[in-house]
Amino acid sequence: MNNQQIAKIFNEIADLLELKGENMFRIRAYRRAAQSIDGMPNDIATLTPEELTALPGIGNDLAGKIREYLNTGTIKKYLELKKEVPGGVLELLKVRGLGPKKAKQFYDTLNIKNVDDLATAVQSGKLKGLPGIQKKTEENIMQSISWMKKGAERRPLGRLLPLAENIILQIKEAAPVGRIEVAGSIRRRKETVGDIDILATSKKPETVMNIFINLPHVTKIVNHGETKSSVITDDGVQVDLRVVDENSFGAALQYFTGSKQHNIRLREIAVHMGLKLNEYGVFQEPGNKRTGGKTEEGIYKALKLPYIPPELREDAGEIEAARENKLPELVTIEDIKGDLHVHTKWSDGSYEIHEMVAAARTRGYQYVAITDHTKGLGVAHGLDESRLAREIKLIDEINKTLKGFKILKGIEVDIKSDGKLDLPDETLAELDIVVASIHSGFKQSREQLTDRLLSAIRNPLVNVIAHPTGRLIGERDAYAVDMEAVFKESAKYDVAMEINAYPLRLDLNDFYIKMAKRFGVSFVICTDAHIASQYDYMSYGVAMARRGWLEKKNVLNTLPLEQLIKKLKSCRAGKIKMKQQLIS
Numbered sequence: 001m002n003n004q005q006i007a008k009i010f011n012e013i014a015d016l017l018e019l020k021g022e023n024m025f026r027i028r029a030y031r032r033a034a035q036s037i038d039g040m041p042n043d044i045a046t047l048t049p050e051e052l053t054a055l056p057g058i059g060n061d062l063a064g065k066i067r068e069y070l071n072t073g074t075i076k077k078y079l080e081l082k083k084e085v086p087g088g089v090l091e092l093l094k095v096r097g098l099g100p101k102k103a104k105q106f107y108d109t110l111n112i113k114n115v116d117d118l119a120t121a122v123q124s125g126k127l128k129g130l131p132g133i134q135k136k137t138e139e140n141i142m143q144s145i146s147w148m149k150k151g152a153e154r155r156p157l158g159r160l161l162p163l164a165e166n167i168i169l170q171i172k173e174a175a176p177v178g179r180i181e182v183a184g185s186i187r188r189r190k191e192t193v194g195d196i197d198i199l200a201t202s203k204k205p206e207t208v209m210n211i212f213i214n215l216p217h218v219t220k221i222v223n224h225g226e227t228k229s230s231v232i233t234d235d236g237v238q239v240d241l242r243v244v245d246e247n248s249f250g251a252a253l254q255y256f257t258g259s260k261q262h263n264i265r266l267r268e269i270a271v272h273m274g275l276k277l278n279e280y281g282v283f284q285e286p287g288n289k290r291t292g293g294k295t296e297e298g299i300y301k302a303l304k305l306p307y308i309p310p311e312l313r314e315d316a317g318e319i320e321a322a323r324e325n326k327l328p329e330l331v332t333i334e335d336i337k338g339d340l341h342v343h344t345k346w347s348d349g350s351y352e353i354h355e356m357v358a359a360a361r362t363r364g365y366q367y368v369a370i371t372d373h374t375k376g377l378g379v380a381h382g383l384d385e386s387r388l389a390r391e392i393k394l395i396d397e398i399n400k401t402l403k404g405f406k407i408l409k410g411i412e413v414d415i416k417s418d419g420k421l422d423l424p425d426e427t428l429a430e431l432d433i434v435v436a437s438i439h440s441g442f443k444q445s446r447e448q449l450t451d452r453l454l455s456a457i458r459n460p461l462v463n464v465i466a467h468p469t470g471r472l473i474g475e476r477d478a479y480a481v482d483m484e485a486v487f488k489e490s491a492k493y494d495v496a497m498e499i500n501a502y503p504l505r506l507d508l509n510d511f512y513i514k515m516a517k518r519f520g521v522s523f524v525i526c527t528d529a530h531i532a533s534q535y536d537y538m539s540y541g542v543a544m545a546r547r548g549w550l551e552k553k554n555v556l557n558t559l560p561l562e563q564l565i566k567k568l569k570s571c572r573a574g575k576i577k578m579k580q581q582l583i584s
Helices: 002-019 024-038 049-053 060-072 076-084 087-092 100-110 115-123 135-153 157-174 205-213 246-257 260-272 296-302 318-323 353-362 385-399 446-458 483-493 510-518 532-547 561-583
Strands: 180-182 196-200 218-224 228-233 238-243 275-278 281-284 289-292 338-342 367-370 406-414 433-437 496-500 523-526
Touching (some): 002 100, 115 135, 157 205, 157 532, 196 246, 205 238, 246 289, 246 296, 338 353, 338 433, 483 496
Parallel strands (some): 406 433
Antiparallel strands (some): 180 196, 228 238
16 A cells, blocks of 8 residues: 555656656656556565665655655655645646646636546537647547546556555454455456455454554545444545354355356355355255355355356356366466566666566576567667667576576567568567567557557567557557457467556456467466566466466466477467468
């Protein structure tokens, strides 16, 4: 929670400074610091002063502001800046694509003070005639506002899961609880979450409830009971805590994990077996004799089903598969042998190559692919042929010093608007792995965007398509692409689809993962890490893979190093052969 709040404040300071026309270097410093902090898996409050200033972009000045927040709950500089800028303008900056100049223009000329005012102004035609405002501008504003409102209802898993884990940790440390688990859509690892449900057991539930409603960051108590309470955090998230009987914990965990449709199906099975199933247990009818409830496994066993993992509980065929003993053996985080999409200071990352390698090795990986951006992505300081050649040389030198680990020479090559790749084939041929992706032209037609992806897939040197639909959860919808055509061609040319684990992407989602799997597509699960701590995002990608019913055999970076290299080479050789056959 500290990390998210500090990152939010730093980003807003950057916005406020930009509104005032301050130095861009200062603005970028705050944004870079926010990125570093938001990407940390552990609470920033646990860091020593030395560890704090060792973070990318955190010097003595920003470290002081972080400590100020941890001590006081706010930052004086932030409060001062907010007084200098109308609050309405700051809210308008949350509308994606609306820069500081336009936000101030709307405030000054039309007295637009908030997002609702802006929506009304667009709908009533008040923006027409203002400098730089076109019909497309108005359409983009309304689309962004729509996304913002969706985001207010449901939030990315990557935002709420860490909050839930932090709350559970605080309860464990302060309250007399036995078992305690997060339930609901978080436990099923849905990509977006409405609120947080937590279940616990305790011999002193009233004590637990009193501690819960007084946790840090609780701003409102919705309900306070002996065994159930609800609160709102300072970020507007509702958290429900229930204390249940030890003998009913498994039944309650299964029930409150859901999904609703999955639970309906289980209750139907119970009825046909002469049983009653609810959050308290499984009971024989008549007589109400308990036959299960202490564990989830016991619930499924009582219904003559194998245990169904939470990620599959969507009434999407999992019960039928369970009855036929055909549930997949889902991929796990322990199966992952390396990360194949990683950035460094050579483009827009924050760490040197050797630092990213060291962090990967601490996670027990056998390999990592350095895949910095190419020159077409100027904002990311992408590599041209000359700089890539120097990076390749450096990787070769570092590899000579490594034992039991290998850096794969890679690139995230931009797929240009005409479908061509941002670097020539002779340059890409020097690499171990080529990851291709789209970073611009999102508003092209469905046919154009599909053709761009198909063109990249057919290139003999491309191994992976990264973040294939381009979506950013709560900010940008997936671009219009014929994904069925993309998956068919990927299977034909043996090009893997990436499951991008970055929490605001989670791209591919579970729907497309299942579709691609049916076509025989291979996958990689990658973090797109720009700082070392973002390697920990891998768990989110694995969660999406599990929701998509993937097994270890479906994911290339579960392969040991030698098998992976062999697979990448065979993919390239097979595509070259296919291309030669087409030419002849």
